[in-house]
Amino acid sequence: MDNKEQKQTYKINRRGFLKVGAAATAMGVMGALKASTKVANAANETLNYVPGEKGQWSKLHPNPDYSGAAVRYVEHNDEWLGTTRIVGKIKNVSEADMGFNLAARGLLGEEAQKEVLRFVSKYPLSAALSKVLSAIAPDSAVEGKPAEKKLPIPDPEQMSKHIKDVAYFLRADEVGIGKMPPYAYYSHRATVGRDLMASLPVESWTVPVEERLPYVIVVMVDQHLETTLASTGYDGISSAQSFRGYHATGNIATILAQYIRNLGYNARAHHARNYAAVMPPVIIAAGLGELSRTGDSTIHPRLGFRHKVAAVTTDLPLVPDKPIDFGLQDFCRVCRKCAENCPAGAISFDDDYVEYNGYLRWNSDFRKCAVFRTTNKEGSSCGRCMKVCPWNSKEDSWFHLAGTWIGSRGEMSSQLLKSIDDMFGYGTETIEKYKWWLEWPELY
Amino acid sequence: MGTFLVFLAGMLFMAAIFFIKPRAKQKEIWKTVLNWVLFVVWYAITWMGISFIYINASVGHVKATSTAIFLFLGISVVLGFILARLLGFIKVKKVSDSATSQL
Ligand code: SF4
Ligand code: SF4
Numbered sequence: 001m002d003n004k005e006q007k008q009t010y011k012i013n014r015r016g017f018l019k020v021g022a023a024a025t026a027m028g029v030m031g032a033l034k035a036s037t038k039v040a041n042a043a044n045e046t047l048n049y050v051p052g053e054k055g056q057w058s059k060l061h062p063n064p065d066y067s068g069a070a071v072r073y074v075e076h077n078d079e080w081l082g083t084t085r086i087v088g089k090i091k092n093v094s095e096a097d098m099g100f101n102l103a104a105r106g107l108l109g110e111e112a113q114k115e116v117l118r119f120v121s122k123y124p125l126s127a128a129l130s131k132v133l134s135a136i137a138p139d140s141a142v143e144g145k146p147a148e149k150k151l152p153i154p155d156p157e158q159m160s161k162h163i164k165d166v167a168y169f170l171r172a173d174e175v176g177i178g179k180m181p182p183y184a185y186y187s188h189r190a191t192v193g194r195d196l197m198a199s200l201p202v203e204s205w206t207v208p209v210e211e212r213l214p215y216v217i218v219v220m221v222d223q224h225l226e227t228t229l230a231s232t233g234y235d236g237i238s239s240a241q242s243f244r245g246y247h248a249t250g251n252i253a254t255i256l257a258q259y260i261r262n263l264g265y266n267a268r269a270h271h272a273r274n275y276a277a278v279m280p281p282v283i284i285a286a287g288l289g290e291l292s293r294t295g296d297s298t299i300h301p302r303l304g305f306r307h308k309v310a311a312v313t314t315d316l317p318l319v320p321d322k323p324i325d326f327g328l329q330d331f332c333r334v335c336r337k338c339a340e341n342c343p344a345g346a347i348s349f350d351d352d353y354v355e356y357n358g359y360l361r362w363n364s365d366f367r368k369c370a371v372f373r374t375t376n377k378e379g380s381s382c383g384r385c386m387k388v389c390p391w392n393s394k395e396d397s398w399f400h401l402a403g404t405w406i407g408s409r410g411e412m413s414s415q416l417l418k419s420i421d422d423m424f425g426y427g428t429e430t431i432e433k434y435k436w437w438l439e440w441p442e443l444y
Numbered sequence: 445m446g447t448f449l450v451f452l453a454g455m456l457f458m459a460a461i462f463f464i465k466p467r468a469k470q471k472e473i474w475k476t477v478l479n480w481v482l483f484v485v486w487y488a489i490t491w492m493g494i495s496f497i498y499i500n501a502s503v504g505h506v507k508a509t510s511t512a513i514f515l516f517l518g519i520s521v522v523l524g525f526i527l528a529r530l531l532g533f534i535k536v537k538k539v540s541d542s543a544t545s546q547l
Contacts, residue, residue, distance in 0.1 A: 136470025229504070397499050424500075433504050 002035075051158055057162035058175075064287075065174070066326065069408040072182075073287070073322040076179055080285040081359070082323030084291050088358035092187035092209075095275065096202050099370030103201070103208025104194035110372050114316045114372040117195055120239045121444045123380035129148045129243035130273075130373035142259070150264030156317040163318065166259065167219045170252040172222040173307070174300065178285030179320045180313055183358075184216070185209045187278045209276045213313040214265060215320060215442030217256060218286040221248040223306045223386070225395060232435035233384030234343060234376055236444070241383060246272035251354035253310035260316050271310035282311050286319040293339065294347055294385055295356075295364030301404060304392020305385075310357045325409035332362070334415045337427060338385035340371040344372035347385060376442050388427035390418065451496065453491045460487065467531040479530055486523040495519055 040159055052059045078085055095101060121127040136142070150367070153159045167175035188206035190197070196205065223241040231237050250271030260267035270277050279299050283289045288309070289298030297305045335406040339347040346368035353360035373381045386392065390407065394400040407417040421427065468479040471534070493516025500508040528534045 086530065147509075394505075395499075395503050399496055399499075424511055426505065429505065429507060431504040 004231055014200060020122070020224075024427050031052050032087065035372065045393050049158065051133040051155075051160070052089070054339060056161060058161050058168060060165050060168040064176075066324075066404075067302040067396075068403070068405040069326040070405060070406070071301060074323045074325045076181075076285055076323050076382075081181060081281060082290055083325050083329050084284060084361045085353075086358060087360060089353055090358035091184040092183055092185055093278065093357070094188040094202075095186045095190045096188065096197075099133045099366045101190060101194065101197060102137055102367065103370050103374050104197040106198045107372075108367055113198065114376045115264075116370075119374045119376070119381055120243065121259045122237055124210045124234045124245045124440070124443075125237070125437070126239035126380055128239060129247045130320050131275050133243065133250050136250055136269075139274065141254055142269040142271070142274045143267075144261055145259040146266055148266045153263075153265075153317045157319045157327070159316065162320045163217055163260075163316070166256060167217070167252060169256055170219075172219040172252050173222045173303065176218050176283075176286030176288040177320050178216045178221075178282060178323070180213055180216040180220065180277075180286065181281050181285050182212055184281040184285070185211065186275065189276050209270060211276060211313065213268070213315050214316050215316065215318045216247045216252075216282045216286060217312040217314065217318075218279075218288055218309050219252045219283050219311070220283075220301055220303065220307045220309045221245045221252075221287055221301065223383070224306060225306065225392075226308055226431075226434040227284070227437070228383075228387050228392070229429075230436075231383075231430040232379070232430055233341075233387035234372075235379035238379050239385045240383035240437070242381060243272075246310070249308055249310035253312050257312045257314070260312065260314050263316065265314060265316040267312050267314040267316065269310065269312050269411065272308070277311065277313065279309050283309055284323050285320075286311075287324045288330040290325065291361055292328060292389075293336065294362065295361050296366055296369075297385070299328055299389065299391050301391070301408070304389050306392035306402070306430060308421060315440065326404075326416065327410060330390075331407050331413040331414040331417075334411055335418045337388050337389065337390060337421070341384055341388045341428065342366045342369075343382065343384060378441075379439075379444060380388065389420040393427040445498075447497065453494075457487060464531055467533075475530075479527070482523065482527050482530065486520065486527050489516060490520040493520055505520065 025188070041423075052062070056062050057064050074080070074082055076082065096105070099108075099359035100107050100116050103116040106113045106210040116410075120130050139365050155158065163177065164175045186207050186209045190205060192205040192208055199431070215282055223245050227237055227241055231241070235380070250273065253269040253271050257267040266278065280291060280296060283298045283300075284291065289300045289305075291297075292299045292305065294305075300307060334353060336349055339349045346365045350363055354363040356363075391404070394403070403417055403420070406413045460492045464479070464483060468476060468483070470476045470479065496516060497509055500512060523533070526528060529536075
């Protein structure tokens with residue numbers, strides 16, 4: 001295939017994409033949420049539950065909050081995961097090959113190998129968050145046997161709504177339920193700390209992931225707007241912002257998984273200190289974002305990628321939500337703000353996708369990102385791309401609502417919004433009045 | 445403060461309508477329509493600008509605030525001038541024919 005042909009194949013504009021998913025889109029998520037009234041009534045008698053309206057997202061949040069973005073619900077099938085095109089067989093990847101583990105194994109240079117052991121703990125606040133999160137790291141915290149008596153779930157739609165309410169009650173900012181893509185599981189997961197990874201053969205510290213459960217519940221927590229506005233994106237607070245999200249979502253997911261097991265169903269929590277699955281595909285499957293130019297991070301229409309997630313895989317009877325399309329592929333194609341601002345040059349400026357492990361994505365280099373984040377001498381880790389991205393650099397306001405609406409309507413309006421964003425200096429500014437944290441350069 | 449600005453905007457809108465009503469009505473209907481449309485556009489842009497500047501300044505977006513002052517208030521002044529001219533608040537002296545004929 002010559003280059004031109006290849007480009008044609010890989011450049012999928014939103015219109016083309018929508019044609020493919022048109023039938024599914026027309027149905028919308030409401031169409032997917034159908035349950036017989038008889039069954040629902042039976043559920044009420046058993047559970048003493050006052051049902052919400054049909055198609056309601058949850059009782060605490062009757063509608064999902066997508067800010068002003070124009071959102072379409074799209075299909076999840078063998079050819080697409082949300083707006084990500086699948087072009088071959090997606091292989092399950094090993095946790096041993098994720099960026100920080102490559103660094104720990106010495107495959108990203110000596111400095112990254114040394115620093116990966118301290119890049120979070122060198123900043124006292126992130127060290128504290130990380131240590132507390134470690135309390136729920138053991139397998140015994142994230143998985144276990146379900147209760148012997150399986151409680152009846154007569155209405156999966158009602159249960160889905162209830163699970164979302166539990167997540168909101170536990171202080172999730174967003175929650176979604178997806179069909180679990182089998183390729184989102186790690187092929188193998190790591191069982192030792194990073195300090196031991198280089199000295200032992202990989203086979204001795206990885207175990208195959210055999211679990212295959214049908215659903216995934218994804219909980220999302222904001223990394224904090226004001227802190228993002230005041231930070232450079234790669235100063236001391238950066239890793240603490242990540243761990244604020246990891247800690248909060250990790251706790252929510254662990255409690256949620258235990259709750260589901262108490263109901264008699266299988267459930268496993270996945271969080272930053274104990275994953276058996278990769279998070280971006282489950283976020284997409286649960287309708288909480290689209291894959292961005294960064295290659296690995298997804299963007300939510302309201303929170304951008306100023307968030308962290310944890311997940312629960314389960315066989316609890318649920319009605320999954322659909323992946324969403326809010327025009328991010330067109331937006332990322334013209335925007336490139338993260339690429340312009342990435343201190344590691346890790347993010348691609350390309351117009352078109354490349355094929356990567358059986359799917360199409362931008363050709364960004366997670367290895368360069370892992371090296372910069374571990375060896376950053378001006379702070380702890382990095383989230384500069386998150387800080388500058390137009391989807392998450394502003395407070396709630398009528399013009400941000402209008403902006404996200406404009407930005408979700410194709411390449412031309414995306415170009416307009418990107419120019420306005422630059423003209424007003426959003427994203428690249430640092431607003432000193434919110435700088436509440438302390439910096440210890442001597443520790444970096 | 446936000447609520448007060450909304451209240452103020454509403455009050456001033458009504459007051460302005462009463463104020464320009466006698467001058468907005470013209471013999472040709474299209475001129476009357478033009479006056480009112482221009483007034484509504486001018487008023488909306490002015491208050492959009494005030495709201496945009498107010499929110500950005502209170503959050504601390506310095507560049508957005510200063511750019512918006514030039515942009516929105518600039519548009520507002522130009523539109524305001526055109527409107528004032530159409531409504532007859534500003535009159536331009538006509539160059540007399542006799543002055544030309546003396547050349
Ligand atoms: S900064 Fe722009 S290109 Fe990068 S992820 Fe955000 S929207 Fe996409
Ligand atoms: S986290 Fe930092 S180094 Fe990594 S891609 Fe984003 S901006 Fe670049």
